[in-house]
Amino acid sequence: MKESSEQPLRSGTVAFVGRPNAGKSTLMNRFLPEKLAIVSAKPQTTRNRLVGILSEDRGQMVFYDTPGVHKPQHRMNRAMIKAAQEALNEADVICLLVDAGQPFGGGDEFMLSWIGDSETPKILLLNKIDRVEKAKLLPRIARYADTGLFEEIIPISALKADGTDIVLDTLWRYLPEGPGAYDPELLTVHPERFLVSERIREKVLAQTGDELPFATAVVIEGWEEKGDLVVIHASILAERDGQKKILVGTGGQRIKAIGAAARSDLEAYLSCRVYLDLKVRVERNWRENRRILTELERDVYSAGLT
Ligand SMILES: Nc1nc2c(ncn2[C@@H]2O[C@H](COP(=O)(O)OP(=O)(O)O)[C@@H](O)[C@H]2O)c(=O)[nH]1
Ligand SMILES: [Mg+2]
Structure with a gap:
């Protein structure tokens, strides 16, 4: 009361x-x-x-x-x-x-x-x-x-x-007077898939320097739940072969480091074990590509919530 x-x-x-x-x-x-x-x-x-x-x-x-x-x-x-x-x-x-x-x-x-x-x-x-x-x-x-x-x-x-x-x-x-529109348990309206792709992208940004300012995106290609293990297949989009090289690093060192940082963050975030299969995919000029932008945008909001 x-x-x-x-x-x-x-x-x-x-x-x-x-x-x-x-x-x-x-x-x-x-x-x-x-x-x-x-x-x-x-x-x-x-x-x-x-x-x-x-x-x-x-x-x-x-x-x-x-x-x-x-x-x-x-x-x-x-x-x-x-x-x-x-x-x-x-x-x-x-x-x-x-x-x-x-x-x-x-x-x-x-x-x-x-x-x-x-x-x-x-x-x-x-x-x-x-x-x-x-x-x-x-x-x-x-x-x-x-x-x-x-x-x-x-x-x-x-x-x-x-x-x-x-x-x-x-x-x-x-703020105007009145009750809220959302369930108080909700933190956001975005689907988990999107939030996971963002957290991976954060690790990409953190582990690359000025050579790769904003030309990357992360796409979740697949997601399977096997008991307490979640298997996530994700791709980092690069615009050019040169960018792919930077992301992969010498002997695959950089992508390994990105993957390790992302996996440990995701395990804490999702409260379960995570197997992260991370690849780099070259999509030329994806920032101009309507199909890719639509695909990325589709993951951002759950239908009907915005
Ligand atoms: N020193 C300092 N750094 C901050 C503060 N707020 C944000 N930053 C840093 O500024 C950078 C950009 O922050 P971010 O929140 O991503 O900015 P946004 O682009 O406006 O969303 C990050 O490195 C933050 O840690 C602050 O109050 N003090
Ligand atoms: Mg911001």
């Missing part, structure tokens, strides 16, 4: 938007009971709109983590920007994340005009303050305050959980 002094339940959606690498995925993971989004130091790590669900006694908050907004150069990138735009249009609150350690530039100016058309309440989160001197923060805050676009400006460190409780308390205040 709820006491009458309690606040009414609130529920709604929050979009995290911003330039690549601002820390959007790190922040969403921070608010969820379990890691959902993959994170890397490389730009364009997040490729789709990811849905994360937080259920607590205050209500239900649904996060949209989005791809960073950048100048699109491939069909894939145009789809990424579209995913960010849809999240922006549908959210009850927009959080613009900015890397406070980077100087304000053209990309930031563009973000302001991109979100500026929307009537939705906006909150600015100046992230990565663990890396910035306090004195340098004040002019940044003033710069954003002058735009008149934001209801709130909050300096945070998503990584160190500094200021993040304040963000959450603030966000609840902007």
